Amino acid sequence: MGRAGRGRGLRVAGWILGVVGVAAAVGAGLVLRDGYTTAVEAGPAMEPTYTPGDRLFLEKLAEADGGDVRRGDVVAFRMPDAEGGEVVGGSGSWVGSGLQRVVGVGGDRVAFDGTKLTVNGTPVRESYVKGGDPGRGGERYDVKVPPGRVFLLGDNRANSLDSRYFTSEQSGTVSLGAVSARVLDSAAAPVALGVGSLTGVVLGLGGAGCLVAGYMLRGRRTESAWR
Template sequence: MSGAGRRLGVAAVVVGLLGLVLGLGGLAYARVGLGGAVVSSESMTPTYGPGDRIFYERTDGSEVRRGDVVLLSAPDRYGFDALVVKRVIGVGGDRVACCTGTGTAARVTVNGKPIEEPYLKGGEASGGSGIPAYDVRVPEGRLFLLGDNRGNALDSRAFLDDRGGSFADSEIRGRASDSYAVPALIGTAIMLGVVLVLVAVGLGIAARVVRRRGRAPVPVAPNWHLPA
């Protein structure tokens, strides 16, 4: 093999492997680490409304924090397997109560401290008149979840008789992400992987052509015998 053919062959292998790593790695992470869902209710308005598409990072409840928007599956409570979107208000060990103040001045308290919730629809923390007050201690390994539209959300307040309305960590399927940077980065990695594989194919073809040319027989000069 000529030096040029060898170099092209090595480059084809290296570029091809890099392309496969980027492409397959991006596909694997997109399949395992990310998910997507379409909002079907008004319980999280104005943050998310019906028809909005949410990208989420797959994780369990042990990794989420207060204020995170999560997607969960709780068919025993909701009667269906589809994902439900809610916001984490309290984690295991927290005491969650509603509410201090009245009207738009009302605040949910966590461990005795009023929390600011700028995402609430109409600034209504309690959900309006007729919504019962609550004061619960969240069991370990569970989460207290509320909708941002407190006047129209089926959340922990609807299940207060069952462990204070809390949901198990294991019911969490992911944490919503408002950033499209991660999906965009993964898409870029997949596309770059495809391009590199195509480049590797081209380099491989070029290496083969160069090798064939290097093996071409050298013509022998004719042995002319001139008469004496």
């Protein structure tokens, strides 16, 4: 193949690599930006599952995706009040935001008799609870979770401000609209998207290099033709 053929082949390869690379970098980057985030656990409410300083990967949840929240999920929640602060609960007495575990969803009956937690009459095996004692720091309750809301508890029952303490306000529950993200068990998905975006950048740069080389070869051919 002559120099002209090599130059044409490099230019074609450059355009292909460039288009594929830009599409991969932008597509994976947008999905990563819009679908995932990270957070650092600040308090002790979720010990021993997560400890202060742990960096967590979270899947963002749109309000329309609230129905996808399941029992056992650890979620991030926030509810702004009229003054811009953060409150959870009907009257605004539960102030704050953070990470807690979903124990009950709309329609569930959540009860604690002082020794065990039950959901719809079935005992819940809470191997994640700190100290193995689900009763630490809590009082007895028996509530029905309203539709479109979730009942939240911290894994560190002795040091968690959660649904147990506000059962007189919407049964202590939080609106699904206040749930912004779910903690991922694995960082595989966001890491894969990050790698995909980086690979796209590399392909795009490779394509640009091929285009430069291809046009340089064509320029040399044109120059030699006039000699």
